[in-house]
Amino acid sequence: MMTKEDVTMMILSAKKTAGLTWEDIAEKIDMSPVFTHSASMGMNAFPEEKAALLVAALGLPQEAASVLNEAPTKVWEQAVPTDPCIYRFYEIVGVYGPTLKALIEEKFGTGIMSAIDFDMSVTKVPHEKGDRVKLEMSGKFLAYNSW
Amino acid sequence: MMTKEDVTMMILSAKKTAGLTWEDIAEKIDMSPVFTHSASMGMNAFPEEKAALLVAALGLPQEAASVLNEAPTKVWEQAVPTDPCIYRFYEIVGVYGPTLKALIEEKFGTGIMSAIDFDMSVTKVPHEKGDRVKLEMSGKFLAYNSW
Amino acid sequence: MMTKEDVTMMILSAKKTAGLTWEDIAEKIDMSPVFTHSASMGMNAFPEEKAALLVAALGLPQEAASVLNEAPTKVWEQAVPTDPCIYRFYEIVGVYGPTLKALIEEKFGTGIMSAIDFDMSVTKVPHEKGDRVKLEMSGKFLAYNSW
Amino acid sequence: MMTKEDVTMMILSAKKTAGLTWEDIAEKIDMSPVFTHSASMGMNAFPEEKAALLVAALGLPQEAASVLNEAPTKVWEQAVPTDPCIYRFYEIVGVYGPTLKALIEEKFGTGIMSAIDFDMSVTKVPHEKGDRVKLEMSGKFLAYNSW
Amino acid sequence: MMTKEDVTMMILSAKKTAGLTWEDIAEKIDMSPVFTHSASMGMNAFPEEKAALLVAALGLPQEAASVLNEAPTKVWEQAVPTDPCIYRFYEIVGVYGPTLKALIEEKFGTGIMSAIDFDMSVTKVPHEKGDRVKLEMSGKFLAYNSW
Amino acid sequence: MMTKEDVTMMILSAKKTAGLTWEDIAEKIDMSPVFTHSASMGMNAFPEEKAALLVAALGLPQEAASVLNEAPTKVWEQAVPTDPCIYRFYEIVGVYGPTLKALIEEKFGTGIMSAIDFDMSVTKVPHEKGDRVKLEMSGKFLAYNSW
Amino acid sequence: MMTKEDVTMMILSAKKTAGLTWEDIAEKIDMSPVFTHSASMGMNAFPEEKAALLVAALGLPQEAASVLNEAPTKVWEQAVPTDPCIYRFYEIVGVYGPTLKALIEEKFGTGIMSAIDFDMSVTKVPHEKGDRVKLEMSGKFLAYNSW
Amino acid sequence: MMTKEDVTMMILSAKKTAGLTWEDIAEKIDMSPVFTHSASMGMNAFPEEKAALLVAALGLPQEAASVLNEAPTKVWEQAVPTDPCIYRFYEIVGVYGPTLKALIEEKFGTGIMSAIDFDMSVTKVPHEKGDRVKLEMSGKFLAYNSW
Amino acid sequence: MMTKEDVTMMILSAKKTAGLTWEDIAEKIDMSPVFTHSASMGMNAFPEEKAALLVAALGLPQEAASVLNEAPTKVWEQAVPTDPCIYRFYEIVGVYGPTLKALIEEKFGTGIMSAIDFDMSVTKVPHEKGDRVKLEMSGKFLAYNSW
Amino acid sequence: MMTKEDVTMMILSAKKTAGLTWEDIAEKIDMSPVFTHSASMGMNAFPEEKAALLVAALGLPQEAASVLNEAPTKVWEQAVPTDPCIYRFYEIVGVYGPTLKALIEEKFGTGIMSAIDFDMSVTKVPHEKGDRVKLEMSGKFLAYNSW
CATH class of the missing domain: 3.30.1160.10 (Cyanate lyase, C-terminal domain)
Structure with a gap:
């Protein structure tokens, strides 16, 4: 099964290849850059039609759309962030x-x-x-x- | 020596007696409510003239002004807040x-x-x-x- | 200033003296036992009229009513409870x-x-x-x- | 040896392919959705006959039934959950x-x-x-x- | 109000004065030494009649009996014990x-x-x-x- | 090199195939079930002759005997166990x-x-x-x- | 996609093969040894032209330059360092x-x-x-x- | 017995009363401001003659000199500092x-x-x-x- | 009741007044300096006759001897020591x-x-x-x- | 690149094959068993000539000598050891x-x-x-x- 991690890697790769910023991608699907980045990283779920738009805009495989629409389990790595x-x-x-x-x-x-x-x-x-x-x-x- | 904790207790007590909100107090010293509350709690230092204004407005003892102007050591209680x-x-x-x-x-x-x-x-x-x-x-x- | 801890001690003492259960107390102020206990322990705020009822029912000092109505800071002691x-x-x-x-x-x-x-x-x-x-x-x- | 993790992946995959909800699966084996999900995730053991029913209903390999019936070691990842x-x-x-x-x-x-x-x-x-x-x-x- | 800590101190003091062992005390109230020590330390509740017996045997104040019969909140100090x-x-x-x-x-x-x-x-x-x-x-x- | 983890997997697999309980295995090597399980999990070292007996009884490769006889490093996963x-x-x-x-x-x-x-x-x-x-x-x- | 970890490994390997010190490498790109090491480890971002110089000096693949210029996520392993x-x-x-x-x-x-x-x-x-x-x-x- | 905490409070009080900076105090005893502050806070031991000089300069009681000269136990409060x-x-x-x-x-x-x-x-x-x-x-x- | 902490304070005070080192004290009771210090700090129990000797040597109250002979609960403050x-x-x-x-x-x-x-x-x-x-x-x- | 972990595995394997103890190996390179074991585990660096001796004595590949001579990063796994x-x-x-x-x-x-x-x-x-x-x-x- 394709996971949210798989789709995040596909998005990062397509973004780099196409030379897009998160603002550019957000604009293509008519959402905010904050939500677009967060859901692309797998920390939020895209609404169904937004997932479809993103898949089309970045040329991702069709299965990615349903993965982007799934509810994520939000896991952060540290009680005290280091970055x-x-x-x-x-x-x-x-x-x-x-x-x-x-x-x-x-x-x-x-x-x-x-x-x-x-x-x-x-x-x-x-x-x-x-x-x-x-x-x-x-x-x-x-x-x-x-x- | 009077400590920041002592002065915080005096402010809370004067505030309750006078029936003031943090917005009221902030207005009296012409600062924002966020900074006013934070520095009253001992998590920031009031500029010298603001400390004097606050002492006058709430009827605190004179020594409190220099305490409010001291640089605080910011200590929070928990890596993961419970409230x-x-x-x-x-x-x-x-x-x-x-x-x-x-x-x-x-x-x-x-x-x-x-x-x-x-x-x-x-x-x-x-x-x-x-x-x-x-x-x-x-x-x-x-x-x-x-x- | 009277604190939430002070009022909790007064309630526990009055409850013991009067031989009441939490259900009895909850009934007197027409609230649920869960909320009544939690707010008596200082983990929730009583609505203003309920605070007044409780103070009357248990014979607490008048100042206790405003304390029971204050928003609490909810602090729990351990990530993993021991009891x-x-x-x-x-x-x-x-x-x-x-x-x-x-x-x-x-x-x-x-x-x-x-x-x-x-x-x-x-x-x-x-x-x-x-x-x-x-x-x-x-x-x-x-x-x-x-x- | 087939592990509980392996069987969980098989169940998730079969569920997605068949378009079933947890309620649907629970109904097929006449158990509650809570227990059905929990035991499918490997956090509880299915009774022997329920394990057999589940394997049949989802078309899992026969060995999966005995794995679903084994006592699990329950491990959770964090003292304070992040989701x-x-x-x-x-x-x-x-x-x-x-x-x-x-x-x-x-x-x-x-x-x-x-x-x-x-x-x-x-x-x-x-x-x-x-x-x-x-x-x-x-x-x-x-x-x-x-x- | 008398607390479990207060009663524990009274028991330890009476025990030392009388030169008794935990086995001796357990025998006087016809319970096991393990339970007797644990409940004397405030980690378990004595049944009502045993609490009365203990109070009599050690000459504790009457109020101590009801405290010994109260359900304790069991708190241990460390995830990894040092002793x-x-x-x-x-x-x-x-x-x-x-x-x-x-x-x-x-x-x-x-x-x-x-x-x-x-x-x-x-x-x-x-x-x-x-x-x-x-x-x-x-x-x-x-x-x-x-x- | 064969590790203790490797041998544990071999034992679990042979045990399942032969349908043995830990009591059965313990009896074959004339040790207690507690020690037999613990040493099979790699948390204790079998005496040399017991390791040889176990290898024979379960048909393990000869090298496993010396591994079972090695002193283990005992590592547990959590300060507070979750199971x-x-x-x-x-x-x-x-x-x-x-x-x-x-x-x-x-x-x-x-x-x-x-x-x-x-x-x-x-x-x-x-x-x-x-x-x-x-x-x-x-x-x-x-x-x-x-x- | 090439990651910062990949590029760090390339740098360490090229450094060893060429027998260079961090001071030598820093000199080649006209930066300090502290910053050069830190950014080579992936804990800082090289300015664009410095990344290009480093890639040329050590014979790294061209793609490495853009990776060296990316903003890192700084992660350290322990609250209390052991080394x-x-x-x-x-x-x-x-x-x-x-x-x-x-x-x-x-x-x-x-x-x-x-x-x-x-x-x-x-x-x-x-x-x-x-x-x-x-x-x-x-x-x-x-x-x-x-x- | 007078403790290092007691002497720290005396120094802070004398410093405030006299309107001195740490640089001023350091100069009076011919040491660096870093060491002077650290040892005044009880995190280092003053050499015997420096302790005597400090006691004289700030008018502290005589017993303070030997306390300032004692080896401290250095305790910091948190693995991750909050200030x-x-x-x-x-x-x-x-x-x-x-x-x-x-x-x-x-x-x-x-x-x-x-x-x-x-x-x-x-x-x-x-x-x-x-x-x-x-x-x-x-x-x-x-x-x-x-x- | 006199506690181990009380007796430790008495020993430290008597030691300072008399100008003794731990070696001096150890010699007076014919034990090693390591054990003498450790038991004086309350981390070990003195044998009965050694406790009596110490009490005599330092002029402590008689009750201190039985306290020094009690089994201690050994508590250390930190997983990672700071000193x-x-x-x-x-x-x-x-x-x-x-x-x-x-x-x-x-x-x-x-x-x-x-x-x-x-x-x-x-x-x-x-x-x-x-x-x-x-x-x-x-x-x-x-x-x-x-x- | 060959890592310290790789070399540790080679040493353990050669030691087992040759039936040597740490004392035997230490003797061959004229160092103490403590240092020999610690540096073989990658927690210390062998002096250059000792690394060469060890490589010769155990028949390790030549590259291992420079790895054994590198300064290690000392990492331990737990604040409180379990073994x-x-x-x-x-x-x-x-x-x-x-x-x-x-x-x-x-x-x-x-x-x-x-x-x-x-x-x-x-x-x-x-x-x-x-x-x-x-x-x-x-x-x-x-x-x-x-x-």
């Missing part, structure tokens, strides 16, 4: 996590921001003292039930 | 970390988003299917040096 | 977790069961070969967003 | 574990719910604000011995 | 665990030995080449359910 | 470890039970309320040296 | 980390030394009582933002 | 550790840099694009013995 | 552990060196290139039982 | 580590015993109550620098 680019986000959660919690609960009541009904984008913001990475997330507020 | 509200952010870093890395490097070149030259805000976005938490971060891009 | 009664549930998640995931995704599509918009009950079911514990959970299905 | 769907159940055990313990002991006396003499089901409950996952477990109460 | 006497038992489980599993399943079918419906004794066996510790455990066999 | 059958023994050490230590030291003086000069057996004890697993261990007492 | 040479540096961070923090903040204000805009060198300093390793690092100071 | 300023040094060891090892062994032969016969300094280097932290370490090379 | 002096021994076990095992088994047969029937000494050996620490251990060989 | 023979040494470091530190510092001043400029031997000492393992280590004392 500096990823670690900095982990550090932000460590330093500002209690602050996010306090402000969310002050604004919305007791509950959390969903990481499932959720989207995110990354933008480059030119700045004279050095360009800045802008990261925006939006997640549905979920109130704790009491019963 | 559901904070865990969801940790999960987002786990699931989307490699995606953020790929897109940042595609847009900016090899490097990272700074977690030091950095700011963040939380907003409530009303939505008919349920309000949403909007989280925005901006950090300076830092390119890896080669030498 | 045998709790460990067995942890073991069930380990052994049957992938099964729950497969069946939920087969029935609902890609997504999860919410642990926030969630309720649970425990019942004793008499049985000739030995009584059985019946545990029922209900959580809202949350579909993964794609964007 | 969000499984993590939520782990979180429930963390948050509500002491509550389950308190209520079980209040109703039954000192002891635990067995995770061995145990069954479980998953049901979809339609709901206007969003469908709900209903999870029911039943386990024999085991009283602590004193001697 | 050499305890470590050796941990090592035996590591080295012989798969063997115990194989032989139990060969003799009884798929299942486990209960650690709840369980008893244990320690005996000194004189031997010319050096005395030997004899440890005997007996636990009810629990067969895995299939459903 | 329920093995976990229960681990739990017993956690719960009763300090009790075993206290009673051994009360009976023998300061020291430990050896896990090296050690033997163990497993027996099935029929019982009307459910059969019981009887586990007996005997280890030499080792007194701490003082110098 | 004594590397451990000593880890120990220095443990022992002197708070000192470095205190002195940096005293000299520069609240902030950190960047590990991204960063360079390092190693020199051998002859000394009559035994040669000394001189290690020099230079990193840009990054001030914490307040907002 | 961003210290973490960056940890990250450098993770990323560049194998490089340091390779270059040291290329220049000196098989061995390590001592972390005991060792010194270190921190300097501020003004730079138009942002000041830089310069860190210099020197440690004796220790060759592995062969025997 | 450099202790770490080096841990490193030696990591690097040379498999070597010690191979040579012991080659010389003695399958088994281990006892850490219970065991003694150890530390000596200073003057050497022109720098004095050397000589560490000698002697432990009884324990052969694995087979049964 | 009983190795664990006992780990336990000795845990129990006696602080004692070794105290005595070394009392005899030598503040510093450590080197694990690099270091040698070790293992001897069998016949004894009527059971033979004893004698382990001797000698390491250079390294004094902490102050600066």
Whole structure:
């Protein structure tokens, strides 16, 4: 059986051969670059029609479409990430996590921001003292039930 | 000597007595609620004049101002946070970390988003299917040096 | 300031003195025993009117009501629980977790069961070969967003 | 020798080819979907006659029946699961574990719910604000011995 | 409120003052030394009448009886014990665990030995080449359910 | 070179083909089932003549005898075992470890039970309320040296 | 696709065959030995023209140049390094980390030394009582933002 | 008995009262700021005459001198430091550790840099694009013995 | 009740006041310095008459003698020690552990060196290139039982 | 390229074929058995002429000599070793580590015993109550620098 790892390798190879960026690929299937990359890496499932579009756009074998549409088991490798680019986000959660919690609960009541009904984008913001990475997330507020 | 923990307790107590929100306090010292909460919890240092303003606004003892201005040692309690509200952010870093890395490097070149030259805000976005938490971060891009 | 730990101790003491069970207390405030115990232990927040009812029912000081209504920071002590009664549930998640995931995704599509918009009950079911514990959970299905 | 991993792969492949759900397969051998999935994944042992039925229903090689009937060694990969769907159940055990313990002991006396003499089901409950996952477990109460 | 830790300290102090061994105390309440020590340490609950006997035998305050009868939360300090006497038992489980599993399943079918419906004794066996510790455990066999 | 893992696979395969139990094999070489299984799994070394007997009894290649006689490096996979059958023994050490230590030291003086000069057996004890697993261990007492 | 691991193996093999040191290779591409080794191991990305120079100097296949220019995912194997040479540096961070923090903040204000805009060198300093390793690092100071 | 923690608190208090920097204090006792801070924090032992000088300079009680001269037990709190300023040094060891090892062994032969016969300094280097932290370490090379 | 920690503090205080070394104390009770220090720290039990001698020699209260004679629970704080002096021994076990095992088994047969029937000494050996620490251990060989 | 693992396998195979002990091999190259085994396992580097001798003595391919002479990266598999023979040494470091530190510092001043400029031997000492393992280590004392 073809696995999600197999399809990820096919996508990376086709992307390199065609000289495409993730933004280019995302545009071809009319999705965000964040979701496109994440689902290509096997960490999210493409909706059925998006999987078909991606297979067509990159010339992947037909079986890949159903694999891209399967629900993934999300496995990350380390409690503390080692890559500096990823670690900095982990550090932000460590330093500002209690602050996010306090402000969310002050604004919305007791509950959390969903990481499932959720989207995110990354933008480059030119700045004279050095360009800045802008990261925006939006997640549905979920109130704790009491019963 | 007065410690950062002592001052945090004074702030929480004054806040409760006065019936203030973090947004109220942030407004009094003209800073963001994220930074105001974080530095009140002892995870960041207030600039000297902001520390003085906060001490005046909440009626804290004078010595608290210099404590609020000291550089903190940032300690978090767990590699994997247990509180559901904070865990969801940790999960987002786990699931989307490699995606953020790929897109940042595609847009900016090899490097990272700074977690030091950095700011963040939380907003409530009303939505008919349920309000949403909007989280925005901006950090300076830092390119890896080669030498 | 009165903390959640303080109020938990007051509740346990009042409960022992009055000879009440958690079911008795839950009935007095018209909530479930599961939620009543969990929020009394400081792991959930009582709705404002329930906090007031509990304070009245157990003769707690007035300040306790606002503390019971505060959003808690949920901290658990160990990745692997040691108490045998709790460990067995942890073991069930380990052994049957992938099964729950497969069946939920087969029935609902890609997504999860919410642990926030969630309720649970425990019942004793008499049985000739030995009584059985019946545990029922209900959580809202949350579909993964794609964007 | 044929291993449990080998047989799991055969089942997944036959299931995909035949377009069956776990509910379909469970029905063919007259067992629950939870147990059917779990034992197909190698985390439980099928009773001898059920193993034979499954082998017949899916057209597996004869040797697979004895493998499906062998006692498994149950190995899970992580103390803290990373997949969000499984993590939520782990979180429930963390948050509500002491509550389950308190209520079980209040109703039954000192002891635990067995995770061995145990069954479980998953049901979809339609709901206007969003469908709900209903999870029911039943386990024999085991009283602590004193001697 | 009197805690299990408080009562453990009272027992240890009374035992030392009276110059009793655990065997002596166990005899006074007609229980085994293993259970008597374990429940005195707060790791098991004494049956009501045994708690009363112990309180009388050692001259403890009356409130101690109900504390000794409460269900304990069993917490151990380390995944890998450091004390050499305890470590050796941990090592035996590591080295012989798969063997115990194989032989139990060969003799009884798929299942486990209960650690709840369980008893244990320690005996000194004189031997010319050096005395030997004899440890005997007996636990009810629990067969895995299939459903 | 033939490894202990290779020989373990040969034994398991010959055992299955011949339809033997571990008790049967142990009897053929006049050793206990516990030691026979453990050494067959590569966790103990067979005495030279027993290795020869086993090789003859199961029709293994001659080189296997010297491999079975080699000192093993004992590696276990996890600090906390996941298989329920093995976990229960681990739990017993956690719960009763300090009790075993206290009673051994009360009976023998300061020291430990050896896990090296050690033997163990497993027996099935029929019982009307459910059969019981009887586990007996005997280890030499080792007194701490003082110098 | 050729991976960074593949290219590292090619470099090590070419280096051995040609009898070159890392200093020799660094000189050929006019970079420091530290950066040259680190990027050859796949822990940093060579600038495009340096990658081309290296490929030419060592006779590597053309595709290797683009691989050497790709942003790496930096993965280290252990929280506590075992090799004594590397451990000593880890120990220095443990022992002197708070000192470095205190002195940096005293000299520069609240902030950190960047590990991204960063360079390092190693020199051998002859000394009559035994040669000394001189290690020099230079990193840009990054001030914490307040907002 | 006065402990190293007690003396550290006295030094911090005297330093704050007198408005001194670590550089000022280091100058008074003619040692480096790195060693002065580290030994004041209890992570190194002051030579006897330096301890006397420090006690005199800061007006500490006489007993403090012998405490400052005692060999410390060096304890650090975490395998992975959380404070961003210290973490960056940890990250450098993770990323560049194998490089340091390779270059040291290329220049000196098989061995390590001592972390005991060792010194270190921190300097501020003004730079138009942002000041830089310069860190210099020197440690004796220790060759592995062969025997 | 007086604890082992209490007695350790009394010994350290008396030792400091009297200006004694561990060698001096060991001589007074005619034991080795290694055992004397270890048992004074509460990691071993003094034989009854040695405890009495120590109490007399240092002028401790009479109750201390029985405490020094009690069997200790040996607890160490970390899997990986942080103090450099202790770490080096841990490193030696990591690097040379498999070597010690191979040579012991080659010389003695399958088994281990006892850490219970065991003694150890530390000596200073003057050497022109720098004095050397000589560490000698002697432990009884324990052969694995087979049964 | 031939790796250290490859050469280790060649040595083990040649040793078995020739029926040699580690002592025999050590004698052929005039080194100690400890160092010979450790370097053969790839945990130390043979001096160049010793590597040549070993290759000749065991009939290894010529390339093996340069591999045996390369500096190894020392990796151990677990913070807590599982093999009983190795664990006992780990336990000795845990129990006696602080004692070794105290005595070394009392005899030598503040510093450590080197694990690099270091040698070790293992001897069998016949004894009527059971033979004893004698382990001797000698390491250079390294004094902490102050600066």
